[in-house]
Amino acid sequence: MMFDELFRPLERVAYAPLTNIVKKDGQFEVVLAVPGYTEDQMSLSIENGVLEIKADAKEGQDTDMYLRREIRQLPFRYRVELPDGAQADQIGAELNSGLLTVRIPLQPKTVIPVKIQTVPINKSLEA
Numbered sequence: 001m002m003f004d005e006l007f008r009p010l011e012r013v014a015y016a017p018l019t020n021i022v023k024k025d026g027q028f029e030v031v032l033a034v035p036g037y038t039e040d041q042m043s044l045s046i047e048n049g050v051l052e053i054k055a056d057a058k059e060g061q062d063t064d065m066y067l068r069r070e071i072r073q074l075p076f077r078y079r080v081e082l083p084d085g086a087q088a089d090q091i092g093a094e095l096n097s098g099l100l101t102v103r104i105p106l107q108p109k110t111v112i113p114v115k116i117q118t119v120p121i122n123k124s125l126e127a
Contacts, residue, residue, distance in 0.1 A: 015074040028086055028104045035098035036073055042095070044102060046088040051102065053078045085109075 018033040032053060034042070042055045057073035082088065085107040092103045 015076045016078055017076060019078065021080060023083065023106070026106050026108060028083055028106055030080055030102045032078065032100045032102075033098060034095070034100050036071070037095075037098075037100075039095050041073075042100065044091065044093055046082070046091065049082050049086070049088075051080050051082055051088075051091075051104070053100070053102065 020029075020031040022029045022031075030051065030053070034055065037055055037057060041057055042053065045052050045054075054077045055073075055075055057075050082104060083106065087105045087107060090105050094101050094103075
């Protein structure tokens with residue numbers, strides 16, 4: 001490894017927020033940990049069954065001299081394929097306490113009633 005690679009800027013490193021994806025209560029839920037990001041910095045889109053979440057984080061020109069800097073906001077793009085039956089036109093999102101929760105309802109499963117006829121073994125179905 002080259003010496004310069006040890007000190008490369010973080011902006012060149014791909015960033016993806018920590019994420020939970022869960023299917024519960026008839027909906028598909030994507031939860032991203034995005035502390036410090038605002039609603040204005042984030043955008044959601046769905047195309048061809050893929051949910052895309054983007055953040056355009058721009059750090060200002062800081063005049064402070066950091067002795068250690070680990071908390072940063074970096075731009076990211078997160079994509080996840082939606083399951084069959086996802087109702088993308090009813091998407092909802094909420095940013096609360098540093099968590100972005102995107103909820104997409106799933107179409108309820110259709111149950112087709114089936115009439116079951118019991119027939120005694122010694123009789124035929126035609127009777």
